Amino acid sequence: MPAEGFTFGTNRMAMISTATEIDIQRVKQSRLPETDLANPKFGRVFTDHMLVWDFADGTWQRPRIMPFQDLELSPATLVLHYAQTIFEGMKAYRSQQGDVSLFRPQANIARMNRSAKRMCMPALPEDAFLHGLKELVRMDGGWLPSGEDGSLYIRPFMFASDEYIGVKPSEGYRFMIFISPVRAYYQEPLRVKLELEYSRAFPGGTGEVKCGGNYAGGLYPSKMGQDEGYHQQLWTDAMEHKYIEESGTMNVFFIIDGVLTTPSLDGTILPGITRDSILTIAKDKGMPVAERKVTVDEVVAGLRNGKVSAAFGAGTAATIAPIKVIAYKGEDLELPDLGADSEVHRLGRMLDDIRKGRTPDKYGWVVHVS
């Protein structure tokens, strides 16, 4: 990969705990004053800086933080052909005390390294990852939109950077982090479609890691669903289309007979950190919780007879996204409206209260940046 042509000699160095230093080059002029943070389009506005960390000659090189900018890549760059790429998604919030904090970043880092392993990519040193992440968020923390629904969406990713078109694991990789200021993701309750034809993931495949190819394969069925008026697919297992797996880029929960129920992680479902956080909080509050196989049949029957009283998606981008309609073979099965004091919204608020420092963080999930 060609060098960017920057010189870092005169810039500040930040020490990180693994004794790696980050070269820092700040923007000459921030774009923040001319950016409208009142209504940023989700995922289309980016902060001033990005982190770049290359893996070359069998080792991680010196990480850099530099102005957010385009990449220059050879057309033969491996990732562009065979999708050897992984990513993460996490958020930073402004706490009640006014500082910027991350929610469970170590869980994202650990998951990224599991993804890396599955995709034949080098593991990232966890301490250095966290330190680089904190440094970047500290530098661009001023971009965090004010108000209850404002956050910074943080996108770490890694890709195969060799200039070579044979099918084999790359020798060089580029890891990067950039940040997008965001507000609420879904404004309205979701309409989802039980997908009984196409599949997102299959046993032995890559469904349980966050690799780019998983999403490319889902675009076509999602597009068809959207043309029919649904926000997302509700994916089912690839073998029989009998078990519900997850929805779009979210894990899925149902309240069935009063039990908070979510499909168990069986290798084809992405182990969401939001999912895990909700399960932890719900168990702690004494709510009945079940992680098990959830069949299409029981959910369809439960929607008809009222045993399924709520359904929602859970993920970093949307946090908790209530589901209003589940379509089954052309029929829209409706869920009751959730009042503000419903269990679903209460769970969402409990999670939010921890993220924003309004309740004690008894689980040790919050990492302060500033």
Ligand SMILES: *Cc1c(COP(=O)(O)O)cnc(C)c1O
């Ligand atoms: C990222 C993702 C999730 C949610 O994970 P979180 O850690 O909660 O953000 C769920 N399903 C898929 C397919 C995902 O890519």
